[in-house]
Amino acid sequence: MSGGPSVAVALPVPVDRLFDYAAPADLFPGGPPPPGALVEAPLGSGRTVGVVWGPGGASWGGASDPPAALKPLIRALEAPPLPEPLRAFIARAADYTLTPIGMMARLACRAPGLGEPAPERAVLRLGPGAPDRMTPARARVLDVLAALGGAGLSPGDLAREAGVSASVAAGLEACGALLRESAPRDAPYPALDPEAAPAALSPAQAAAALAARAAVAQAAAAQPGAGGFSTTLLQGVTGSGKTEVYLEAVAEALARGRQALVMLPEIALTAAFLDRLAARFGAAPAAWHSGVSGAERRRLWRAAASGAAQVVIGARSALFLPFARLGLIVVDEEHEGAYKQEDGALYHARDMAVLRASCEGAAALLASATPSLESWVNAETGRYRRLTLPDRYGPATLPRLAAVDLRRDGPARGRWIAPPLAKATAERLAAGEQTLLFLNRRGYAPLTVCRACGHFFECPDCDARLVEHRLRGKLVCHQCGHAEPQPAACPSCGAADRLAATGPGVERLAEEAAALFPQARVALLSSDTAAGPAALRAQIEEIAGGGADVIIGTQLVAKGHNFPLLTLVGVIDADLGLANGDLRAAERTFQLIRQVSGRAGRAERPGLALIQTAAPEHPVIRAILAGDEEGFLRREAAERQAAGSPPFGRMAAAILSGPDEAKTWEAARALARAGGPLEAVGARLFGPAPAPVARIRGRFRVRLLVKAPRTAPLQPALRAWIAAAPPRGGVRLAVDVDPQSFL
DNA sequence: AGCACGCCGACT
């Protein structure tokens, strides 16, 4: 290297490479910016913000040598550098998820105004001089400031607080009784008190809390990155008091001067949750999610970096905040699919939380009533610690589960509510109790067929069938969102009135329920029926409060709100999710039916769940009916191990997409022939489409799966593989990972 | 990811 100091910078471009820049002494008199510094750099014809990764010449993956003449950096931003543990996390997360490092690093710079110094504002406070004369208005101003001690107020706030006009303060300032100063615009976060209002814990909670606190204490006592890290799975059914337990862990972090991050899958839940934490710790913690304003993001980003933000409640993206001394990460509802980030960088936030904790020497705490298979396996094998909370009320709260064998007791053709379920529903109606009929299928009917010619409607852009949405008068593709008006006549043969809806959707089920129980108030709950999230919440609340007798719902009803009046749940088609060939179909079906069944009944009045199935002997259905979660997880884990699927390895996919089916398929075969990296490569396709070549939005796609041992260097292997058979002829190639836990 | 370069269709 020649020509003065240079640095390697991670830039937000999808290239597996660092970019070298000159850091000339005239621009950087104190030496080149240190690792972690945020810098502005010229790139192509424009400029972009990146993160200094090390001295120039560092190679992160990239093969080609940097050019002889380096462009100089433009400037260093006025923000604290990303701490070393965060950089380590970014590098490992990028490698793990096959994401270019700069794209991962970008997630840590997502706060506005990082280029500018922390904003200041003018404040007035008591000055050394005495007022030239006293008036009642002036006295009120001085009283307000005296009550604040040495602190100041902005001119506007001061006038408002004192109930005077701005000119009063101006007069006092002119005679030296008030002093105008500059102060940080961002108010500090209120201090949290770990002992403000400790919860009363049951013996089981207290025991779990003790262990959770010990894990945090262990992390806090160790040097960062020196063995303090641990992961704990906190398992306990709804109502067992998991939250109180992990808040004890948060209290321990607070008491030891470490920061805590609590991750939630749903942003909508944070408001209520913040209230709860405010009650526990005496003040509300900071919140980080997509709905937080720019000013608040800037404030929180800097407060995380300074350590002033003691506790942060956040969504996925909070994982990339520059915490100064993180001691604990809690992942609430760790099994939730919402933790998967699937656009841009691909990652599973639960796994990245564990990774971040390991980089920070912090404790990770995963909480769930129904743990994901991955976490359960990790707890079983001893990689994670495990804490279990027993049901607070004993087994009586669990609803009684019974199967309705559709082969024997099924409904008439074109009907979906079997006689035993109809009878049970009628009984609830007579008793003034609510029934939930669960069917995880939106719309009126999943298939529309012409009875005259057999024509059925397919999406023009993909392989999926169009679903009739009678309420909207549309045919809709559930895969890509394509919608078209519902025709009156068959477009193929022209026959009018011969189009037949085939199969059930919730709209059709609601129709049937209304006909079956004419005296009942039937409510339909589906993501299509409400105007927006707020309207939907209001609707759910109204129904839960007794606004309906029979609730028809999709998976939407499985989560969140409680239905205290509900004593019967009917699962219309338990077999629905099991047939679609998806890797996680069984797991999802088990969790969904278990969650939705659990909605029946309450402590003093156990409910009933009737599971309609045509395959009661299916192992998954049998496990559901027996309430045998452990058995299900054990069997599912063994099956996946036999199939070599996650969580027993890493899986990546090369996705080829092109405008032409033959060319796309040929490129995929060439890639497969080029010799797979590491282990076998096959043209297996996962996902909803049944064919090896799927059509999505008019383009053809093939997924080649790559399986690798957990610790294998997948990134370079994939690069070499793709270099051996680069796609041609308009075919594009993207590498995708299945964002799941293999940690 | 942006952004420029480059080679084929319908317009003043």
Next chain:
DNA sequence: GTCGGCGTGCTC
């Protein structure tokens, strides 16, 4: 004859 479509390739 040009404006502009988006396919391809590069960014220290």
